[in-house]
Amino acid sequence: MAPALEEFQARIDREERIEPQDWMPEGYRRTLVRQISQHAHSEVIGMQPEGGWISQAPSLERKVILLAKVQDEGGHGLYLYGAAETLGVSRDEMIDAMHTGKAKYSSIFNYPALTWGDVGAIGWLVDSAAIVNQVPLQRCSYGPYARAMMRICKEESFHQRQGYDIMLALARGSAAQREMAQDALNRWWWPTLMMFGPPDADSIHSSQSFAWKIKRYGNDELRQKFIDQAVPQAEVLGLKIPDDDLQWDAATGHYRIGAIDWDEFQQVVSGNGPCSRQRLAHHRQVQEDGAWVREAVAAHAAKHQAGGDGLKADAHNPASAQEGGADAAV
Amino acid sequence: MSLLPAVVALGDDALVLGQRLSEWCGKAPLLEEEMAMANTALDFLGRARLYYGYANTLGGRDEDGYAFHRDAREYTNLLLFELPGADFAAATARQFLVDAFDELHSAELANSADATLADIGGKAHKEATYHRRHSAAWMVRLGDGTDESRRRMQQALEDVWGYRQELFVNAPAEQPLVEQDILPDRAGLRAAWQEAVAATLTQATLTMPAAGWAVKGGRQGIHTEHLGVMLAELQHLSRSHPGAKW
Numbered sequence: 001m002a003p004a005l006e007e008f009q010a011r012i013d014r015e016e017r018i019e020p021q022d023w024m025p026e027g028y029r030r031t032l033v034r035q036i037s038q039h040a041h042s043e044v045i046g047m048q049p050e051g052g053w054i055s056q057a058p059s060l061e062r063k064v065i066l067l068a069k070v071q072d073e074g075g076h077g078l079y080l081y082g083a084a085e086t087l088g089v090s091r092d093e094m095i096d097a098m099h100t101g102k103a104k105y106s107s108i109f110n111y112p113a114l115t116w117g118d119v120g121a122i123g124w125l126v127d128s129a130a131i132v133n134q135v136p137l138q139r140c141s142y143g144p145y146a147r148a149m150m151r152i153c154k155e156e157s158f159h160q161r162q163g164y165d166i167m168l169a170l171a172r173g174s175a176a177q178r179e180m181a182q183d184a185l186n187r188w189w190w191p192t193l194m195m196f197g198p199p200d201a202d203s204i205h206s207s208q209s210f211a212w213k214i215k216r217y218g219n220d221e222l223r224q225k226f227i228d229q230a231v232p233q234a235e236v237l238g239l240k241i242p243d244d245d246l247q248w249d250a251a252t253g254h255y256r257i258g259a260i261d262w263d264e265f266q267q268v269v270s271g272n273g274p275c276s277r278q279r280l281a282h283h284r285q286v287q288e289d290g291a292w293v294r295e296a297v298a299a300h301a302a303k304h305q306a307g308g309d310g311l312k313a314d315a316h317n318p319a320s321a322q323e324g325g326a327d328a329a330v
Numbered sequence: 331m332s333l334l335p336a337v338v339a340l341g342d343d344a345l346v347l348g349q350r351l352s353e354w355c356g357k358a359p360l361l362e363e364e365m366a367m368a369n370t371a372l373d374f375l376g377r378a379r380l381y382y383g384y385a386n387t388l389g390g391r392d393e394d395g396y397a398f399h400r401d402a403r404e405y406t407n408l409l410l411f412e413l414p415g416a417d418f419a420a421a422t423a424r425q426f427l428v429d430a431f432d433e434l435h436s437a438e439l440a441n442s443a444d445a446t447l448a449d450i451g452g453k454a455h456k457e458a459t460y461h462r463r464h465s466a467a468w469m470v471r472l473g474d475g476t477d478e479s480r481r482r483m484q485q486a487l488e489d490v491w492g493y494r495q496e497l498f499v500n501a502p503a504e505q506p507l508v509e510q511d512i513l514p515d516r517a518g519l520r521a522a523w524q525e526a527v528a529a530t531l532t533q534a535t536l537t538m539p540a541a542g543w544a545v546k547g548g549r550q551g552i553h554t555e556h557l558g559v560m561l562a563e564l565q566h567l568s569r570s571h572p573g574a575k576w
């Protein structure tokens with residue numbers, strides 16, 4: 001090992017944080033850009049399935065809570081694009097990479113949100129899975145990523161709760177509402193399990209990520225953690241997990257599930273998800289529609305040097321109802 | 331006697347604009363602006379809930395009764411608030427005209443002889459001051475940006491201009507409340523509004539449209555054709571499950 005590389009690994013082994021100005025191997029930088037940008041894209045693309053239901057939410061309270069939730073996801077995208085930018089890649093470059101298919105986002109968002117039950121199931125299951133994935137990332141060796149994850153994790157528990165709360169109301173509601181909840185669980189259960197990625201044995205990026213402490217737990221371990229949380233929650237809801245092989249294993253203290261259909265996962269990852277084209281087309285369209293606005297912002301800032309930074313400050317309106325919206329859900 | 335419909339009308343203004351703003355979620359030209367539009371949407375939706383909540387204590391329906399179980403003809407919001415604003419120039423021009431009005435209106439409402447309305451007015455004023463600063467900054471950025479953005483903003487302003495007049499009319503239900511200092515006198519806000527708008531337009535290198543045309547009807551339930559479509563989306567789920575709890 002070259003001395004610089006040795007020293008780098010020694011710092012990681014001592015659990016020191018790597019910061020943007022520090023020397024790092026090119027592979028470390030590339031891995032992080034890939035992972036963080038994919039994570040940022042997932043937050044932003046993930047706004048689409050739930051975002052479509054804000055205008056249709058069945059009560060004003062639910063509307064406000066859902067809007068605050070989806071807004072949070074956009075904020076997560078911003079934190080993460082910011083973290084990736086510290087590695088020398090611009091937001092525009094990252095978005096281009098997604099539009100050309102070089103960068104991915106989480107496949108879960110390539111499934112359609114067909115009913116209000118899906119809004120509940122996404123918050124309950126998908127945000128739960130995100131939390132399980134993200135909590136260890138707060139200790140990721142790369143400082144800006146770890147700090148972004150700390151901010152994000154603080155907000156995620158509200159997301160999970162609002163989803164579970166929707167499911168609870170449906171489960172305790174009319175027969176049609178219970179059916180809505182069960183149908184949503186049926187469709188989101190297996191895709192959520194796939195969010196943790198392929199079995200560790202087949203995972204291509206893992207071992208180096210472990211050595212660099214970008215990743216701390218295997219896909220299967222995280223998946224199991226999620227399952228052990230979700231199964232009792234489904235029982236409280238009185239809903240049936242769509243897995244006839246699901247059973248409690250007293251010897252290990254874990255739930256055992258049936259076989260995951262990894263062919264379906266591969267299909268969705270490779271662009272054959274029900275909404276794969278739609279999600280990207282929507283994102284591309286929005287970028288195109290907004291191009292004249294971004295050009296105007298740049299032109300205005302060039303004319304008036306001070307005028308450029310108003311935008312970012314505006315995103316954090318202290319007088320806003322955002323806090324109230326989030327609190328209302330607690 | 332006329333307080334209830336006046337309060338509901340203010341709730342309707344806030345709700346339909348909150349709905350329009352929330353439609354921008356996932357569609358804004360910049361992620362930062364998406365956050366800002368969601369904040370503004372949350373402020374307007376929050377305000378709608380305060381007005382409807384007050385209406386409920388005055389013997390009216392609950393908030394969801396107002397939002398989900400009335401048809402377009404029963405809505406009494408001003409037309410300016412319901413316009414689609416489907417491209418960013420249109421959304422910005424409408425928002426700026428509303429915010430400039432809101433800042434003045436809420437400042438006076440905060441001094442209402444009715445304690446609840448004064449509370450709502452005080453809260454709304456804090457928000458409106460921020461909103462107006464934000465939308466005025468956009469008017470300036472886009473007006474004084476590129477040739478294309480100036481052209482689009484000027485056009486958007488022309489397209490929305492005729493809807494401003496309703497802002498300055500006291501509806502029959504509102505007139506006696508104005509006389510009792512419960513509601514601001516809308517007609518009295520016109521000059522200050524015109525001045526505030528003119529100042530921003532000058533900075534934005536935009537031209538104030540000619541006084542010309544004026545459309546009205548919102549407080550009487552005579553809406554644009556857009557409102558029914560918006561309400562169909564807003565209400566369908568709630569109405570498909572009568573009596574359901576969510």
Ligand SMILES: [Fe+2]
Pocket residue numbers: 043072073076130152
């Ligand atoms: Fe998130």
Ligand SMILES: [Fe+2]
Pocket residue numbers: 073127130156159
């Ligand atoms: Fe989330």
